[in-house]
Amino acid sequence: MSEPSAGDPGALAARLAALPDEQLLAVLVVATAGRENLAPLYEAVTRLLSETGQSGPATGVIPGTDMPPGYGAAADFGSSSQVTGGIGAAVADSAAAGGTAGGYTSSGVPTFGSLRDKVERRIGTAFGTRELDRQTPAGRGAEQQWEAREQAARERLEQIRTSLHEGEGS
Structure with a gap:
């Protein structure tokens, strides 16, 4: 009897069903992160993970892979040096305004406009520094x-x- 292919949904479901609860929750966190339509599922999974005492994906989700230090340490996005009030605040402001705030979309992804502005600022700084150096x-x-x-x-x-x-x- 041959083993089911990796693209077979039944085989994937069977492999996921064989995982312990904590590992399955960790896989679901990774799979649903950043997907706007799955945000309620992501929130529920992260809440369940925190109730089990884990703050992020469990080691062993991919067997033999160690978690890097600090990975998944914070339940929220925390603060960012580039966005006043942190990414979480920008997302909350964005959601309240119904659009983008602080250069981030409601799902926390930087907008193209904010990236363009950042690149233009850096280019301007580089040209200005070069001009000052020449003087x-x-x-x-x-x-x-x-x-x-x-x-x-x-x-x-x-x-x-x-x-x-x-x-x-x-």
């Missing part, structure tokens, strides 16, 4: 050295070209 004595010295090397390289290249053309005339 310092050390920056001007480095730029002058670069230009002197470029000029020497151009002159040497011209010498090489001239010497090659002289050999062709014979």
